[in-house]
Amino acid sequence: MAKMSEKQSPKTGTVSELPSSASSSIRQGFWDVTPSLLVVAVMVIWSAIFGGRSTAERAITDFAMPLGLCWLTGLWAVTFCLRRRRWLIGSICLLFWLLLTLGSSNYIANALGQYVRYVPQTDxxxxxxxxxxxxxxxxxxxxxxxxxxxxxxxxxxxxxxxxxxxxxxxxxxxxxxxxxxxxxxxxxxxxxxxxxxxxxxxxxxxxxxxxxxxxxxxxxxxxxxxxxxxxxxxxxxxxxxxxxxxxxxxxxxxxxxxxxxxxxxxxxxxxxxxxxxxxxxxxLAGGGGPFNPRSLIPNAGAAKNVSASFKEVLAKLVGR
The missing domain is CATH 3.40.50 (Rossmann fold)
Structure with a gap:
């Protein structure tokens, strides 16, 4: 009987460890996705305060678009890697996430556009x-x-x-x-x-x-x-x-x-x-109005404007 109890005790211990392991994975997954969820919540609430329900709905739509989803996925990847101390992969993910942010948000597009545009004082x-x-x-x-x-x-x-x-x-x-x-x-x-x-x-x-x-x-x-x-x-x-x-x-x-x-x-x-x-x-329209929190959310239109402005910057650098 003693031998049998010794054989069963490891089994009993193994079974009791499974729920604990599963709950730990769930907790880790929750904390991995928390930054992305917080960003969505903050931006939607901020947009609602700024421009009402319509602006908040547009912010949600921006997040549901391909670039918005890629941006949130990138933020999740950064969190996932850094929480597990995978510094190299995490740094690479962070770099690509920052490039996506800089290359496809209206805030950057407007700032870069003001730099490259010819804007006269009068019409x-x-x-x-x-x-x-x-x-x-x-x-x-x-x-x-x-x-x-x-x-x-x-x-x-x-x-x-x-x-x-x-x-x-x-x-x-x-x-x-x-x-x-x-x-x-x-x-x-x-x-x-x-x-x-x-x-x-x-x-x-x-x-x-x-x-x-x-x-x-x-x-x-x-x-x-x-x-x-x-x-x-x-x-x-x-x-x-x-x-x-x-x-x-x-x-x-x-x-x-x-x-x-x-x-x-x-x-x-x-x-x-x-x-x-x-x-x-x-x-000449755009870039001169009040700040809109939606301008921080990446979208395809902003990416196109950033590309057009960056093309002009490159042309100036090479003397064209």
């Missing part, structure tokens, strides 16, 4: 007193849909601004630029087509090719060095060399329409070919 379009000889509308604001019908993209404000200037008689002509890599639906042709559909006179709208901003400026330099006769007739013929206030090397008063983020690079490239433009930036 330059309202200060045009005499009609410009031409405004250059850089491509990249509209694309053909599945039915081959042009639709405005995120920078569609470029086209609207050009149309407004044309209808307000603040420019004599418009030059649409851009060449498609596919050889079809060139941005220059799309721009002219859409301006005409908005009531623009096709006789005052011209086209210039270019696969990118650098090539577009080269093409514009050729255009203004030997302008077409019909363009000269509209602008009043040859000009004399002017000064630096929006007058290019040949004496023409030119305006440049593009997004505020793209404007600094476009102006740098224009000066390399001897062209001087009056900057007419658009797409």
């Amino acid at each position: 330059p379009a309202s200060e045009i007193e005499q009609p410009l000889d031409a405004i250059v509308l850089l491509g990249g604001y509209a694309y053909p849909n599945r039915f081959n019908v042009a639709e405005l993209g995120s920078d569609g404000q470029r086209l609207l601004l050009a149309a407004q200037l044309l209808h307000a008689n603040k420019t004599k002509t418009v030059i649409c630029t851009g060449t498609s890599a596919s050889g079809q639906s060139h941005p220059s042709a799309i721009g002219k087509q859409m301006l005409v559909s908005l009531g623009g006179d096709p006789g005052v709208i011209f086209e210039a090719p270019g696969f990118n901003t650098d090539a577009e400026m080269q093409s514009l330099q050729e255009f203004f060095s030997k302008p077409p006769d019909d363009w000269l007739a509209l602008t009043g013929g040859e000009k004399e060399a002017g000064d630096d206030s929006g007058v290019d090397a040949a004496g023409y008063r030119l305006g440049l329409v593009t997004s505020a983020t793209h404007m600094p690079r476009a102006l740098r490239l224009s000066k390399t070919v001897g062209l001087n433009f009056e900057p007419l930036p658009c797409c």
Whole structure:
């Protein structure tokens, strides 16, 4: 009997240890996920205090999107590794989590956008007193849909601004630029087509090719060095060399329409070919309002804006 009790005691001890081990795992799992749950709770409550129920619901939606879920999963991975003293893997997870935070939150996107944007003190379009000889509308604001019908993209404000200037008689002509890599639906042709559909006179709208901003400026330099006769007739013929206030090397008063983020690079490239433009930036909305706690939650739209701004930073660093 003594031997039997000795054999049973280890079994009894093993059985009694199983619930304890399971509860320990549950406790560890709870503490691993606690930081992520706290972040969600704090952000939702903060959003509700800031903007009411609607803002809180949008914050919940942001967390339910792929980037929001990846962000919360990354925070869980950091907690999981560091609580188990897996310092190397935990540090790597923390690095990727920070990169995701910096690369896809509206707060960072707005801050970076303010750094790279060309932001005038006053509205330059309202200060045009005499009609410009031409405004250059850089491509990249509209694309053909599945039915081959042009639709405005995120920078569609470029086209609207050009149309407004044309209808307000603040420019004599418009030059649409851009060449498609596919050889079809060139941005220059799309721009002219859409301006005409908005009531623009096709006789005052011209086209210039270019696969990118650098090539577009080269093409514009050729255009203004030997302008077409019909363009000269509209602008009043040859000009004399002017000064630096929006007058290019040949004496023409030119305006440049593009997004505020793209404007600094476009102006740098224009000066390399001897062209001087009056900057007419658009797409200036965003980044100037009060702080919103939702701006800290990663989302795809913010990631796109961060990428666009970072592209301009890289272009400046390499002299483009």
